[in-house]
Amino acid sequence: MTQTTVADPNARLPRQIPYIIGNEACERFSFYGMRNILVQFLVSSVILAYVPEAERQGVAKDVFHSFVIGVYFFPLLGGWLSDRYFGKYNTVLWFSLVYCAGHACLALFEGNRTGFYTGLFLIALGSGGIKPLVVSFCGDQFTTANKHLAKIVFDAFYWTINFGSFFASLLMPLFLRNFGPAVAFGIPGILMFIATLVFWLGRKQYVRVPPTRGEDPDSFFNVARTALTTQVAGQGRPGLLVAGTGVVLAAAMLLCWALHAWFGINLPFWPEDFHFVISACLALGALIAFGGIGVSMQLERARGRHPDAAVDGVRAVLRILIVFALTTPFWSLFDQKASTWVIQGKDMIVPHEAWWWPSWLVKEAGQMQALNPLLIMLLIPFNNLVLYPALRRIGWEPTALRRMGFGIAFAGIAWVIAGLIQLKIDSGAQTSLALQTWPYLLLTFGEVLVSATALEFAYSQATQSMKGVIMAFWYLTSTFGSLWVLLTNVAVRNEAVTARIAATGYSENAFLMFFFAVFAFAAALAFAAYARTYPMQDNYRTA
Incomplete structure (x- = not known):
């Protein structure tokens, strides 16, 4: 039987894709629903009652970014278990049950530090364990005959992630404010249970690529x-x-x-x-x-x-890891929108008197995070239907690596504007929360260029036996992004560092915002330099 090795223009999307997309929408609602209220809950909760009030914001940021590190560290475990032993389907299903247990702990132990932190650990383990696998499992449903449809699905996949995130970011702060943490953390738990159920319902239709079980000698x-x-004569x-x-x-x-x-x-x-x-x-x-x-x-x-192919495959993976490493500064900026920007927003004025402000819905700074997924849902079709075709018409191809490099730079611009807003706050002037719309817009545009692109990039660059693990390494970039934040927080607790910051005339918050902007610009330049020599691969499964 002849294998199909070219694209079939009449190919249709696999029937099982809606189950994966539905699972992802509910899971992302559950994750962002709890994640986006975590800092504001911790700042005012009995969980941090032992911390002096002046230090609670800093400790809440540390807890948040430590949690994020866990979320993006455990993909290594999930990818390894999937590739070597259990396969993607079984690993996703089992880690999803752990995930559900973590949500239950948050809802039940809102006032118990040990129980609450146990819940955060279980969510980090469950969410991280499935994170590299759902995307690559989605890619496994395609072959070379219909791989041209994969880009549409990866974009739809990312659009769906943000569909769930939008409603979670908009509604959960209101539930926390009006009904308390048990309800606010309980609702995401219910959505995670639904996500697990939806994924299980598609079990008979999935293409399941078997794990390597460590039997691949190459x-x-x-x-x-x-x-x-290996030793070589005459060489060390x-x-x-x-x-x-x-x-x-x-x-x-x-x-x-x-x-x-x-x-x-x-x-x-x-x-x-x-x-x-x-x-x-x-x-x-x-x-x-x-x-x-x-x-x-x-x-x-x-x-x-x-075989030469195996050696060349390892060389390709090492090149991919360099690309990944150069994106870690982007994540150090991006993940702070749920910590640093929320804290900044609490010092701003909600413009309820403005006729255009939706006062009936947006009542506090934490809800500004809903702008991120809303803008993503608008920017993804805008980029694909308007921006990228326009760039191609003028002779400039927006390749994956070009998009990612510019995305890092746009994140830097967003933080410059956030720093300027902070300077206005520090001057004592009343500052409208609406001004945060601009940094959110620029950061989100950068995210679409980096993260949405990287989903397809990471899958296509990895060899078949390494898809789960290489996706885990991609998510690990967020771990190191949050590590930069934690290291910075440690640095500013040093008296010599704080004295140097004070000598600049900027507040600590403003200085750090400009510092992270410069960090992103330097990373964007390094990324662009490396991308010029990177050889692209095509590792989709043969039909």
Whole structure:
């Protein structure tokens, strides 16, 4: 039987796609419903009653970004279990049940710190565990015959995510305000149960790509191990030395944390505020960075013991990881819209007197987050139907990497405007909450260019055996984005740093906003430079 290797113009969307899209819409409502009220709940709740009132905003931001780190760290676990043992369908279903349990804990233990934090951990585990798999599971439903429809579905997938996020961001602050945290956290739990049910209903129609079960002798990790351990006569193993250095650094970081946390030993070179989450993320970063460099240095030694295609596939993955690393500054800006921008908005005036302001619905700063998904639902069709065709007509192709690079830059512009708004607030002038519309618009445009594009990019660049794991690495970029935020929060607790900030004449909040803007611009320039040499791949499944 001849395999179809070219696109079929008459191909239709697979029948099972609506189940996946429906599941994602409900799951995203549940996630953003609890995520977008987390900071404002913590600031005024008994959970942080032990913290002095002046410090609660900072501690609430730390809790929030630690939670985000967990959400985007556990995709590594979900991707590994799926690829090696259980397959995408079973892994998504089981982690979804953990997810539901986490929501139940938030609703039941609103006043109990241990119970509430347990719920956050279970949600991070469940949400993170399924995060890399639902997108790649959706991609598995396509072949080379209908892959031209995949872009439509990936955009629809991202549009649906924001459809659920819009209503969650708009309504949950009102439920928290009017009905209390038990109801506000309980409703997202109900939606997560519905999401799990919808996903289960499509079980008989899904295409299920079997897991590798570790039986692929030419997998990414087997090729990488061969490259690191193979000796060549007359040559050393510098790559193995570099990778080993990463292991030693990671172990040393965790040891420094343990000495402080368990034995109360303060090391002069290790900040006391580097808690477990920061230490573990730094250790993971050292493993990935030094391991990747070490494998790249000796990768050619794997040729002959593994097929050229497998070695070239590993080289492609290492290139993808560099692309991912350069997007982490974007996420350090993006995720702060649910923390820093919400806190900023509380110092602004809600313009109820303006005739155009929807006072019947938008009553507080936390609801401004609903602008993000609303704008995404408008910008995705605008970009695909108007902007991209117009750019092509003038001879400029908006490739995936070009879109992502410009997206990082637009995030920087958004934070410049947020910083200018903060300067106005700091001057004592009454500042309308409506002004936050502009940074939200620019940040959201940047998000569409980066994140919506990356869903398709990450899937298409990964080889079949590594799709779950490479998607996990993509989501890990948000972990390191929040790590930058935590490291910055630690830095501003240092008296020398705060004195330097004060010397600039800016408030701490304004200074940090401009700092993150510069961070994004530098990342955009580095991304553009690397993108010029990146070789694109096409790794869709053959029909």
